Amino acid sequence: FPWVCSALMAFARHFPASAALLLLYPCLCMPHGGSYSLDTALDRLYRKNVVEGRGSLALDIGGTLTKALFVDSSPSQGVLHAAAAKLTKSVGESFGARKSAERRRKTYVGLSLQVPALNATLHFFSFETRYIEDCLDFVRNYAGDQRREKLVVRATGGGAFKFARRFQDDVGVLLDRRDEMACLVNGITFLMQNVPEEVFSVTSKMRSPIASPGEGLDFRKNYRKTDPSPFPYLLVNIGSGVSVLAVRGPGKTGFTRISGSSLGGSTFLGLACLLTGVTTFEEALELTRKGDVCKVDMLVGDLYSGDYGAMGLDADVIAASFGKVVMQRSPDEAAAAVAAALNPYSGEEGAVDATRTDESLRAADPLEMPFQREDVALSLLRMVSNNIGQIAYLNARTSDIRKVVFGGSFLRGNPYTMASISAAVHFWSRGRMEALFVDHEGFAGALGAFLCDTPYKLGMDGSIFERED
């Protein structure tokens, strides 16, 4: 019996309570003798993390986005289970018909995932962290009023610390806080090991580090098989900022945060907001789809009137992001015209008004081109994507790891973003490395939080107490 007991506890440690309960169900049904009632203890453990009949919840509260994972492990689980559907609906209702609330809460039905390894179906949601009360409403609704004791929800990200008190005071939910990086690694490793049609490399026509999406990207995903031992790999997570982790094995001691960058998703969105007047990530991405990167960036060809052959730099390589702004002549007039063109509040969208600049100067310099908000948005996206691809490549070199996996909400499944990163990795590594992506790129942290060791230990007397680590 001691062996069974320790095996059970090992299971309980390695699987979330809800899944563990399902896995252990046959054991719990076995008649057994002993000094305490194991099923009662596990039942209490279960209640700590799961609302009966409504599955389990995990949160990843980042600087810009809050990602929520709803794990439906009920016998009647479906692609979008009734409980999840009800959650989604009720959140929508709590905001009425307000457009802004709709815009800041997303339900990713297409990403819902049946995971045999967990005997559960996962559903994904996101909220804008600046409107954290949207998420509080969601969790309040999830918790309902049927609970008998204080509900515990696993959470990670900086907001799990920052907003802990509001979750406790406003919603009556205790956040079981988990290390952000450990959760990310947990989540990505789990996806690589267990979910088919999840990890992919991309092919596109973008082999050079510049190209415009209008040219026909011809983007394709090439899915990889699941891999029981995906180590070592480099995890590059692009949220508000960027974290670079060297993952050499499973568990908390298997990885190190080796690098990062402050040029991440919020840099793209923040600058896009200021420069083009968009207010959401989706609007910013939408703009990029009509942009031309050659209008704003200074290319090698602009400097040399051709390739820089001696250094192997083709004419279409970006020499300086936003460099063409500086190549504009008559700076006062040009800047005024550009600012007017870019500022959506001036009532003048679109190209720079040619009549505003000195025609004789314009004629003297073929590089002076007007550009539009779309071009600016695209150059921003390229700047951030290329830079991350390069930093990823360099860190892969310094840590001697060749498998580079990109995650985080910056990607948003956007083909152009992934093609840019992939092209940058290909360019800098001279084709020796390949960028990998995952379909659930934004939710690795929440998934990892859900998959984390349970925070509770079962005492030999059946008591439950928190781990100290």
Next chain:
Amino acid sequence: FPWVCSALMAFARHFPASAALLLLYPCLCMPHGGSYSLDTALDRLYRKNVVEGRGSLALDIGGTLTKALFVDSSPSQGVLHAAAAKLTKSVGESFGARKSAERRRKTYVGLSLQVPALNATLHFFSFETRYIEDCLDFVRNYAGDQRREKLVVRATGGGAFKFARRFQDDVGVLLDRRDEMACLVNGITFLMQNVPEEVFSVTSKMRSPIASPGEGLDFRKNYRKTDPSPFPYLLVNIGSGVSVLAVRGPGKTGFTRISGSSLGGSTFLGLACLLTGVTTFEEALELTRKGDVCKVDMLVGDLYSGDYGAMGLDADVIAASFGKVVMQRSPDEAAAAVAAALNPYSGEEGAVDATRTDESLRAADPLEMPFQREDVALSLLRMVSNNIGQIAYLNARTSDIRKVVFGGSFLRGNPYTMASISAAVHFWSRGRMEALFVDHEGFAGALGAFLCDTPYKLGMDGSIFERED
């Protein structure tokens, strides 16, 4: 005699014609017999590169700035020789009192340099490449009308190719074009080897990767001794874009361009122009001096309400450049107010008008702060500087070089820029690497072009012909 002859030619190869002539002067005065008149040949070589009595000129025509080096090797050379002074004055005159022309041409009197190794005094000028005719006027004035045959001026940078025809047709000067990277390396190596009080590391209070200049930077330069063998070193040149060169020895085969970045000086200036309405680099730098980086960037402390101890990230580390823009609530109103505040053409400079935003929302989120053009300019400078410092560090790691020298016109001798780069290198290397800078950071390319092997060979019959390499 053959030995003397080959030694002379070796000298002629390794020194520019003007300096070589001075060095060789005693030899040329010696009576000698032979099959051809060496002094006549060298005299012709000299005329190819130097205007008699007016020294020699070298150009580095980059995407944003054209750097000019005037080498005064006359017996009466001084700190600012009469010829250089006349050049400077005449260029000023050719534009009359126009403010814009003043602004786009600079004479760096403080950088004038007496170099015993060259027996010459160097004077430095710069022009904005978008107004290339300023530089053409300068060269026309330098060439004067006293030349007897076509004048040759050494030049490097993309513009040496792009504008070659205009120099030939408009000014009658042939550009002797040299590889940009080879010139950079030549110039920096020469400065490290020969010029005392030139190479320095910096100390400042900026040990963390964020800090505002207002806090008292306490910036100090620590000059290094000249080093006859400075190899290997990593050269990070920050012009419009960034080039990273591994320099392992002297000469053309001693270095490799191992990396680069499109986030360079023109990215800072281009974005600063669009976001703050400045039109020159100096204006942009001036803005940064009153900026606060905490107003625009998302810090670790903003995410965690404290340090992220598990990963060794202090609360004041920048998590996401421009991330606070995204943390602003009520995006439509906030973005409108911000755009109005940043856009100098809207007539509303300065802080965001608090009355425009919803006060109840503001109260709910302590992170919503108004910010000013100065804060935006500073965040841009930090973003570009930190990123370059990080890419430099990573490349130093991959190439196993510990000495990292930064050059290029982006630096402009600006303490905050150098302190940022230095802090980034210190942060990422955990204090194991140190950033080095040079006082003539913008002029290494022009200096290197001047120092390049002469392009002409002396035939045994006294004829002069161009090298083929």
